[in-house]
Amino acid sequence: MSTQIDDESEDRLERQTTEGAQEIHGSSREVVVTGGPWPDDELGDTMIINMGPQHPSTHGVLRLMMELDSEEVVRVKPVIGYLHTGMEKTGEELTYVQGGTNVTRMDYASPLSNELVFSLAVERLLDLEVPPRAQWMRMLLVELSRMGSHLLFQATNGMDLGAVSMMLYGWREREEVLRVVEAITGLRMNNNFIRPGGLAADLPDGWQDAVLDVCEVVERGVAEYDALLSENPIWLERTVGVGVTTTQECLDLSITGPILRSTGFAWDLRKAQPYLAYDQVDFDVIYTENGDVFDRYRIRLYEILESIRIVRQCVERMPDGDYRVQDKKVTPPPRARIDESMEALIHHFKLFTEGFRVPAGETYVAIESPRGEIGCYLVSDGSGRPVRVHVRGPSFYNLQSMSPMMQGALVADAVAVISSVDPIMGEVDR
Amino acid sequence: MSDDARENLPEVDAAPDLDPKPDDEVAAAVLERFAGSVFHSSHGQPVVYVGREVLAEVAAMLHDEQQFTMLVDVTAVDHLLDGERHCPAGVVPERFEVVANFLSHPRNRRLRVVCEVPADDPEVPSLTGTYPGADFAEREVYDLLGIRFRGHPDLTRILMPDDWVGHPLRKDAAPSRVPVTFKGDPSPR
Numbered sequence: 116m117s118t119q120i121d122d123e124s125e126d127r128l129e130r131q132t133t134e135g136a137q138e139i140h141g142s143s144r145e146v147v148v149t150g151g152p153w154p155d156d157e158l159g160d161t162m163i164i165n166m167g168p169q170h171p172s173t174h175g176v177l178r179l180m181m182e183l184d185s186e187e188v189v190r191v192k193p194v195i196g197y198l199h200t201g202m203e204k205t206g207e208e209l210t211y212v213q214g215g216t217n218v219t220r221m222d223y224a225s226p227l228s229n230e231l232v233f234s235l236a237v238e239r240l241l242d243l244e245v246p247p248r249a250q251w252m253r254m255l256l257v258e259l260s261r262m263g264s265h266l267l268f269q270a271t272n273g274m275d276l277g278a279v280s281m282m283l284y285g286w287r288e289r290e291e292v293l294r295v296v297e298a299i300t301g302l303r304m305n306n307n308f309i310r311p312g313g314l315a316a317d318l319p320d321g322w323q324d325a326v327l328d329v330c331e332v333v334e335r336g337v338a339e340y341d342a343l344l345s346e347n348p349i350w351l352e353r354t355v356g357v358g359v360t361t362t363q364e365c366l367d368l369s370i371t372g373p374i375l376r377s378t379g380f381a382w383d384l385r386k387a388q389p390y391l392a393y394d395q396v397d398f399d400v401i402y403t404e405n406g407d408v409f410d411r412y413r414i415r416l417y418e419i420l421e422s423i424r425i426v427r428q429c430v431e432r433m434p435d436g437d438y439r440v441q442d443k444k445v446t447p448p449p450r451a452r453i454d455e456s457m458e459a460l461i462h463h464f465k466l467f468t469e470g471f472r473v474p475a476g477e478t479y480v481a482i483e484s485p486r487g488e489i490g491c492y493l494v495s496d497g498s499g500r501p502v503r504v505h506v507r508g509p510s511f512y513n514l515q516s517m518s519p520m521m522q523g524a525l526v527a528d529a530v531a532v533i534s535s536v537d538p539i540m541g542e543v544d545r
Numbered sequence: 546m547s548d549d550a551r552e553n554l555p556e557v558d559a560a561p562d563l564d565p566k567p568d569d570e571v572a573a574a575v576l577e578r579f580a581g582s583v584f585h586s587s588h589g590q591p592v593v594y595v596g597r598e599v600l601a602e603v604a605a606m607l608h609d610e611q612q613f614t615m616l617v618d619v620t621a622v623d624h625l626l627d628g629e630r631h632c633p634a635g636v637v638p639e640r641f642e643v644v645a646n647f648l649s650h651p652r653n654r655r656l657r658v659v660c661e662v663p664a665d666d667p668e669v670p671s672l673t674g675t676y677p678g679a680d681f682a683e684r685e686v687y688d689l690l691g692i693r694f695r696g697h698p699d700l701t702r703i704l705m706p707d708d709w710v711g712h713p714l715r716k717d718a719a720p721s722r723v724p725v726t727f728k729g730d731p732s733p734r
Contacts, residue, residue: 196704369678507618
């Protein structure tokens with residue numbers, strides 16, 4: 116088995132470098148998310164079954180109400196809220212220092228994206244600019260997070276479609292990524308490492324080798340998945356032409372991320388509206404034309420490779436300097452100062468018990484998470500706690516694609532569709 | 546944190562950057578079409594405050610004439626307890642604010658449309674007619690903040706249980722006072 120993706124398989128994928136292919140392909144279907152309240156009429160020969168919320172292929176606690184005509188799905192209605200824990204309400208009770216611990220638990224498969232978008236929103240209200248090293252460190256961490264998230268997708272997608280060995284391979288490589296994230300941040304998940312004003316700590320000694328090693332491991336893994344699945348007739352049978360959606364449907368239903376890109380619409384906020392240092396690194400936006408389950412699998416597979424490209428550039432070009440902004444209002448004093456200075460101790464105590472004040476205002480910040488556009492709408496009234504923390508979870512909106520994608524599909528294909536949307540219920544229900 | 550502690554925090558100068566003249570062409574077009582709209586530049590992002598009765602027309606105009614291909618997000622804010630209300634000149638502040646974020650892919654720009662909603666009649670027109678993707682988001686706003694969207698095809702609770710009383714994200718809702726209830730349990734209230 117080759118350790119590199121060969122040139123031929125790279126050519127199978129259309130790529131974008133600078134100019135995007137952003138032609139909108141029309142749709143003849145009427146776009147309906149849930150329709151009116153139902154069941155509302157005589158069902159006739161059809162029946163309604165519930166899939167979930169405890170179904171193993173629903174990625175947590177997603178429930179789908181499906182109207183079936185024998186084995187064909189007539190319509191489908193996603194029912195969510197089983198994991199609702201009021202995180203936006205909780206966010207209003209927490210200071211801006213504590214807020215990161217809350218938002219990081221929303222999209223638990225790529226927690227660092229949530230921390231980043233929250234931190235960027237707070238920083239915009241504070242009019243803070245973090246130093247270059249902090250920007251590059253954030254980029255490194257978010258891309259590692261994206262690799263982990265897409266590897267998790269490869270694992271669960273394989274399991275849902277019956278390629279159970281794929282599940283083991285995906286988890287295996289993801290674990291390696293998480294090990295590196297743990298070495299850098301101290302935790303595998305829910306890191307709370309990206310904070311308003313920078314990061315919690317500097318990179319540990321020897322991080323370059325650890326990161327480069329994991330890049331190699333994941334690259335080998337991706338080549339393996341590609342060899343295992345991409346031309347596997349059973350896999351193709353289950354995925355090609357299944358759950359087709361179009362660009363117009365995605366735009367109408369506010370669907371972003373790999374699903375939108377699978378319809379031939381190359382839109383990636385990292386390229387279109389660059390944040391951090393994404394305008395200084397070299398990477399491609401992956402997009403395909405067909406909009407089916409296979410394309411969404413393919414896009415996520417190749418996005419892992421693009422993330423590896425970015426991570427390698429981060430290792431190579433990581434600037435020196437401070438990993439957080441030296442603004443006494445938001446930055447705690449260094450640990451060593453606390454031992455020798457009473458003022459530093461008081462400052463540290465005040466910052467972590469009461470937090471800092473943020474000028475009144477509101478802002479919306481959006482970044483590209485592994486699942487699409489994650490946004491944070493933050494409202495401050497000038498006190499130490501936000502008035503409103505709203506997180507626009509990409510999975511929440513992406514779930515709306517279930518209905519158009521599943522219409523006319525078989526029940527077995529419904530599993531493939533759920534899996535290809537890659538919803539994270541923590542982010543859906545918040 | 547107690548209220549005393551909150552008062553002892555050092556003051557931070559709040560400088561809302563008010564700008565009555567739109568430097569954003571889309572915002573200018575909205576202002577021209579809909580009298581009474583107010584432009585505001587929020588940290589460099591164009592924001593337009595419109596009357597709630599024209600919200601759906603503004604969305605239709607953005608979609609049909611200004612190439613705003615996606616309604617990225619709909620949410621709302623309850624300003625009941627705000628210490629300092631942040632509102633540009635010319636806008637009559639009300640308790641609720643409904644916030645819609647629009648994105649134009651062809652023009653690569655965003656616009657935020659905000660409308661004030663009074664507490665005694667929390668209702669705005671639904672945007673689902675123009676942007677079907679607002680479906681879930683409007684249900685969420687209805688569920689958590691109790692703002693009704695006129696013309697929504699299925700305005701039901703989406704996150705809270707169907708038999709929940711009240712709207713938890715309102716500032717006068719106190720979820721901690723309500724014992725944990727499960728669907729089917731006799732209600733504590």
